[in-house]
Amino acid sequence: MRRVFNFSAGPAALPQEVLEKAQAEILDWHDAGMSVMEMSHRGKEFMSIAAQAEADLREVMAIPDNYKVLFLQGGASSQFAMVPLNLLRGKTSADYYRTGSWSKKAIAEAKRYCDVNIVADTETGGKFTTVPEEGSVTFNPDAAYVHYTPNETIEGVEFSYVPDTGDIPLVADMSSTILSRQIDVSRFAIIYAGAQKNIGPAGLTIVIVRDDLIGNVKEGAPAMFDYAVHAKNDSMYNTPPTYGWYLAGLVFAWLKEKGGLAAMGEINQRKAEKLYAAIDASGFYANPVANHCRSWMNVPFTLANADLDATFLAEAKEVGLVTLKGHRSVGGMRASIYNAMSEAGVDALIAFMADFEKRHA
Numbered sequence: 178m179r180r181v182f183n184f185s186a187g188p189a190a191l192p193q194e195v196l197e198k199a200q201a202e203i204l205d206w207h208d209a210g211m212s213v214m215e216m217s218h219r220g221k222e223f224m225s226i227a228a229q230a231e232a233d234l235r236e237v238m239a240i241p242d243n244y245k246v247l248f249l250q251g252g253a254s255s256q257f258a259m260v261p262l263n264l265l266r267g268k269t270s271a272d273y274y275r276t277g278s279w280s281k282k283a284i285a286e287a288k289r290y291c292d293v294n295i296v297a298d299t300e301t302g303g304k305f306t307t308v309p310e311e312g313s314v315t316f317n318p319d320a321a322y323v324h325y326t327p328n329e330t331i332e333g334v335e336f337s338y339v340p341d342t343g344d345i346p347l348v349a350d351m352s353s354t355i356l357s358r359q360i361d362v363s364r365f366a367i368i369y370a371g372a373q374k375n376i377g378p379a380g381l382t383i384v385i386v387r388d389d390l391i392g393n394v395k396e397g398a399p400a401m402f403d404y405a406v407h408a409k410n411d412s413m414y415n416t417p418p419t420y421g422w423y424l425a426g427l428v429f430a431w432l433k434e435k436g437g438l439a440a441m442g443e444i445n446q447r448k449a450e451k452l453y454a455a456i457d458a459s460g461f462y463a464n465p466v467a468n469h470c471r472s473w474m475n476v477p478f479t480l481a482n483a484d485l486d487a488t489f490l491a492e493a494k495e496v497g498l499v500t501l502k503g504h505r506s507v508g509g510m511r512a513s514i515y516n517a518m519s520e521a522g523v524d525a526l527i528a529f530m531a532d533f534e535k536r537h538a
């Protein structure tokens with residue numbers, strides 16, 4: 178067996194220790210005589226797994242008591258609809274930042290339910306390479322909420338600050354940056370994230386929602402799109418994604434063991450800084466993103482000669498560095514370096530890039 182360094186943007190690498198623990202428990206979880214996949218979600222075994230996972234996530238993120246944590250399905254993409262359906266509360270418009278591909282998708286979905294007021298649009302010549310300066314944005318005082326994407330996974334553009342929206346609820350699509358560092362959850366009305374980047378396997382979606390915002394779903398909305406239904410039933414209104422929930426719990430326990438998000442944040446910053454430094458120091462690789470908003474998690478880069486892209490990918494694969502192809506809308510390469518990507522993996526990539534440049538530049 179040979180484990181590669183997997184730079185996939187999502188579904189992404191999981192910590193090897195977590196996979197080994199899942200492997201050890203797969204046939205017989207804690208003497209239950211069955212795997213977690215085969216258990217009733219209402220049995221005491223799974224209930225204990227679910228409760229422990231939530232408790233660990235609350236501890237790791239320091240989630241205040243007045244927030245509910247929901248373990249849902251439907252991906253971040255379902256939240257693009259659930260957010261307006263639950264947060265409009267009779268209002269007719271919401272403010273959105275437009276900073277990349279994922280915020281564009283959130284905007285398109287919100288437009289089905291309300292007027293979308295674009296408070297900032299950073300697209301220039303078809304590209305997104307920056308975020309608005311802190312404090313430069315004016316919000317509509319009648320907005321039901323403000324939505325933004327703290328990390329644009331495809332473009333590798335990340336906010337280094339949390340926008341101050343005053344009393345207007347702030348909603349964040351944290352799919353690709355949740356758990357990458359410490360944050361102050363109390364600044365947010367809702368945080369949501371598909372699991373497959375930095376939490377666990379695909380199929381699980383985590384929603385952290387302030388409890389005073391629950392219970393106002395738009396009339397006619399499906400029950401499955403009502404936060405109140407899920408909150409009241411502890412995310413077990415219907416069958417939850419049990420195995421994903423369990424694996425996410427193993428990841429939260431792993432994070433605690435690693436020193437939590439303070440330690441993770443330091444490692445992630447160091448990983449990102451050394452990769453950007455290597456790119457900037459070379460005349461062969463380039464990253465188009467403004468310095469103040471370069472993502473710690475998704476690092477896009479281009480080669481001086483795009484004709485070498487296929488060779489780069491093939492040679493990288495030979496040495497165990499895989500899934501480096503950039504998103505088709507951006508081109509070039511993208512290295513996603515979430516929590517599960519070790520510093521050794523980033524070092525190996527940097528060394529390979531230097532060697533490739535020497536041979537091909």
Ligand SMILES: *Cc1c(COP(=O)(O)O)cnc(C)c1O
Nearest residue numbers: 252253254279330350352353371
């Ligand atoms: C991956 C991603 C999504 C889409 O997530 P799904 O779980 O596939 O719906 C949305 N937003 C961001 C920022 C993402 O990275």
